[in-house]
Amino acid sequence: FVELSVPTTARLAEALGLPGPLPESVDLARDKYKTRACLAAAGLPTPPNCIIHGPGDLMGAAQQVGFPAVLKPVSGAASLGVKKVIDMDDLRATYEELDKELRTLVVTSGALVKDEGKGGSSAISVIGATFLLERYLDGQEVDVDVVMSEGEWVYAAVSDNGPTLEPYFNETWAVSPSLLPRDQQVALKELAVGSVKALGFLDGIFHVECKYTSMGPQLIEVNARMGGGPVYATNLRVWNVCLVEETIFAAVGVPSRPNAPRRPKECIANSDVNALQSGILQDLEFVAPLKDRKGVVSFDPHVAAGEMVTGPKDGLPTWLVEVVVSGPTPREALEFLLSLEDEIQSKVKVAPPP
16 A cells, blocks of 8 residues: 555565566556656657656756656655746756755655654665656646456546645645546546556556646556555545455455445545644644534644644645545535635644744
């Protein structure tokens, strides 16, 4: 279930003769440049993109891709080291910034995290220092959770994602079921499934990130695993599909036939509330509006009082708390969630660092 553990798991399954994804398919999904090449070869939409091995490649990449663009590690995770750039000067400065940032990250328990002196392998030694520059995609971002069995999809559900705090791409909110028109949801599902197939996958659970842009559906990336955070609970509560159970079926070679209802059981919205300014967090009183509140399914603080938090003006924003709510309709669930966010932000106390 952890991104950087998937390649090792695939190789172990192959070596032991057990069911599992092909290592070469996992490697293609982990490498965003190779993913784009596979989609293009399959006739699927893909934005202009160019690989960057070092600063000498920046000018050529900019000329090929154009601006605005997004610079990201070829094999990154969790939006770390991903940033929007608007011109050549911005690209040069951002490349230097992100290259330095990658060198401050470590891999621990299969996850890419900031090095806080608690051990772990250098991120550079695991994912390298190669970047991808690709055309910035406008439009509505979504997640498509896909279950594949015997080469065909047996489940695909679309959740809408809120706008990120650019130039960074930290997640903000999500809502399920999707509020997009049905034809757009169908097109996004078709792209998600087509992308999974183009990479050579036959079975498994996939968290596919896409956008419905002014040019139609476009892929962001394919994650060859269940999505993190509240993705498991959302699919279970909304569509009665247990992605952990489906993962186990794939792992033991049992064909999957999830019994999703035609109508959602429940409508769920969730948010990772981002810090809006940098400083020392004074207390956790901002969670008070969530306690014993009707419609709040769960909340989980990501920080502690006294910690340094980062706002979008100074870097990738810090997540303060994860909130999950339920509502009669997806729109009502989302509106309730956003009203709670306003209450939370009004109670966040941040003091300047010493």
